[in-house]
Amino acid sequence: xxxxxxxxxxxxxxxxxxxxxxxxxxxxxxxxxxxxxxxxxxxxxxxxxxxxxxxxxxxxxxxxxxxxxxxxxxxxxxxxxxxxxxxxxxxxxxxxxxxxxxxxxxxxxxxxxxxxxxxxxxxxxxxxxxxxxxxxxxxxxxxxxxxxxxxxxxxxxxxxxxxxxxxxxxxxxxxxxxxxxxxxxxxxxxxxxxxxxxxxxxxxxxxxxxxxxxxxxxxxxxxxxxxxxxxxxxxxxxxxxxxxxxxxxxxxxxxxxxxxxxxxxxxxxxxxxxxxxxxxxxxxxxxxxxxxxxxxxxxxxxxxxxxxxxxxxxxxxxxxxxxxxxxxxxxxxxxxxxxxxxxxxxxxxxxxxxxxxxxxxxxxx
Numbered sequence: 001x002x003x004x005x006x007x008x009x010x011x012x013x014x015x016x017x018x019x020x021x022x023x024x025x026x027x028x029x030x031x032x033x034x035x036x037x038x039x040x041x042x043x044x045x046x047x048x049x050x051x052x053x054x055x056x057x058x059x060x061x062x063x064x065x066x067x068x069x070x071x072x073x074x075x076x077x078x079x080x081x082x083x084x085x086x087x088x089x090x091x092x093x094x095x096x097x098x099x100x101x102x103x104x105x106x107x108x109x110x111x112x113x114x115x116x117x118x119x120x121x122x123x124x125x126x127x128x129x130x131x132x133x134x135x136x137x138x139x140x141x142x143x144x145x146x147x148x149x150x151x152x153x154x155x156x157x158x159x160x161x162x163x164x165x166x167x168x169x170x171x172x173x174x175x176x177x178x179x180x181x182x183x184x185x186x187x188x189x190x191x192x193x194x195x196x197x198x199x200x201x202x203x204x205x206x207x208x209x210x211x212x213x214x215x216x217x218x219x220x221x222x223x224x225x226x227x228x229x230x231x232x233x234x235x236x237x238x239x240x241x242x243x244x245x246x247x248x249x250x251x252x253x254x255x256x257x258x259x260x261x262x263x264x265x266x267x268x269x270x271x272x273x274x275x276x277x278x279x280x281x282x283x284x285x286x287x288x289x290x291x292x293x294x295x296x297x298x299x300x301x302x303x304x305x306x307x308x309x310x311x312x313x314x315x316x317x318x319x320x321x322x323x324x325x326x327x328x329x330x331x332x333x334x335x336x337x338x339x340x341x342x343x344x345x346x347x348x349x350x351x352x353x354x355x356x357x358x359x360x361x362x363x364x365x
Contacts, residue, residue, distance in 0.1 A: 034075045034078070034079065035072075035075045035076050035079045035128070037075075038071055038072040038074075038075035038076070039072050039076075039124060039125065039128075041068060041071070041072070042065075042068045042069050042071070042072040043124060045060065045064060045065055045068040046065055046068075046117070046352075048060050049061070049062070049064070049065050049352065050348055050349075050351075050352055053348065053351045053352060053355070054348060062355050062356055062358075062359040063359070065356075066105070066106075066110060066359070069106065069109075069110050069113065070106055073106050073109060073131065073132075073135070074101055076128050076131070076132055077100050077101065077132055077135075078101075080129075080132055080185070081093075081096065081097065081100075091166065091170060092170060092173065092174065092177075094166075095162055095165075095166045095170050095171070095174045096174050096177060096178065098162065098165065098166070099139050099142075099143055099162050099174060099178070100135065100136070100139055100178070102156070102157050102159060103157045103158070103159075104135070104138075104139070104157060105363075106135060107251070107283070107360060108134050108135065108138050108250055108251060108254040109131040109132075109134050109135050109254065110356075111251065111254045111255050111258065111276075111279075111356075111360075112127065112130065112131055112134060112254040112255065112257055112258040113127055113131060113258065114258070114352070114353060114356050115254070115255040115256075115257075115258030115259055115262075115272065115353075116258035116259070116261055116262050117258075117349055117352070117353070118258075118341075118346060118349045118350065118352075118353040119258065119259045119262035119264055119268075119272075119346070120262060120264050120345065120346055120349065121258070121261060121262035121263070121264070126189075126193075126198065126261060127258075127261065129185040129186065129188055129189040130185070130186065130189060130202075130205060130209075130257060130261070132182075132185050133181075133182040133183075133185040133186050133189075133209065134182070134209065134250070134253070134254055134257075136178040136179065136181050136182040136185070137178070137179060137182045137209070137213050137218075137250065138250060139175075139178050140175040140176070140178040140179040140182075141175075141218060141222065141250075142156065143161075143162045143163070143171055143172075143174055143175035143178070144171075144172070144175045144222075145222070146161040146162065146163060146164075146171075147163050147168060147171060147172070148163065148168065150226065162174055162175075182209075186202075186206045186209070189202055190202050190203060190206065197263075198261075198263070201260055201261055201263055202261070204260060205257040205260050205261055208253050208256050208257050208260065209253050209257060211253075212249040212250055212252060212253035212256075213249070213250060213253065216249075217245055217249030217250065217253070218245065218246060218249045218250050220245050221242055221243075221244070221245025221246025221247070221249065222245075222246055224241070224242050224245060224246070225242055225246055225311070228242070228311075228312075229310060229311055230310040230311075231312070232310070232312055234312045234317075236314070236317055236318065239312060239313065239314050239317060240281070240314070243280070243281055243284045243285075243314070244277070244280070244281070246284075247280050247281075247283060247284040247287075248276065248277055248279075248280025248281055248283075248284070249280070251276050251279055251280040251283060252273050252276030252277055252280055253276075254276070255272050255273070255275060255276040255279075256269055256272050256273050256276060258272075259272040268341055271337060271340065271341055272341070274337060275334060275337045275338065275341075278330050278333050278334045278337070279334060279357060279360065279361070281330060282327055282330045282331065282334070282361050283360065283361070284314070285314050285315065285323055285326065285327055285330075286327065286361060286363065288313040288314055288315040288316075288323070289315055289320065289323060289324070289327075290364070290365065291313075292315060292320065293320070314326075327361070330361075331358075331361055334357055334361075335354060335357075338350060338353060338354055338357070
């Protein structure tokens, strides 16, 4: 300080040295070998898949790309979580790791990354904290959604849910912690880029994420779901509203953030949000179909859970065949939007992106 004036540059330096520097995802240059190597490996797989599309080959699939992304995600999460000393609460740390590393599809962070790629973003290291933050929020929502006071589900991803394995108290606190850590990750990302041109993009991306996660999105959708459990008179519009808030919002946020952080496609973010809305609705209807038509062993969670909890879904409202017809319509709409966002600069990225969307909407679990 000089007199009574706070030296903000010195304060920032101390904060960054104390908090940001030891955290691999927050730095502009990833230092930890494991995260760096995992990111490089994933990028190599992605580019190899891109080459297979150029040459009409099938040596690598989107499933391979997603699997490599998940390996990269795991390394990034492990590096971040290692910054905390939780030796006195090992059960708590174990529960968080169990929830975050328990074989999830990571569709939301994957869509963020692939939208950034589609929109010609060129610094993949920048995305790491935001990728982790989005999955922290999603995992928090799943942990709480499974609780006895909500859906009372005992199985998630083929394993006992967090509350079933660690108790309701630890499950609630684990979900709370992950939600709070999403804010920590984003603040780390922002602090690490305060002096760069990216800071407004990061700040606006944070606003997108919290807007779609909070009262304007996921949380309101969850409350609407809880308040209408057992209400068999929900209209189709009511169901679509619930889907828009509960499922679509965070998916849309992931994609909008990918476009926003690319800094190149900001004028088309509204179109990206429309695409996210289509994919989110499709994703939820596909989920409803799988719960009816698939098996517990295949999808890794209880089937007919919605029927048990007396919840009205799109599929139960209009039937299986009409639901599948609507899915086909939504898929066509998604492809048209991708075409509208494609030009000669991102032609090959567009091919990859189309295959990503196709894979997600046609998944079997």
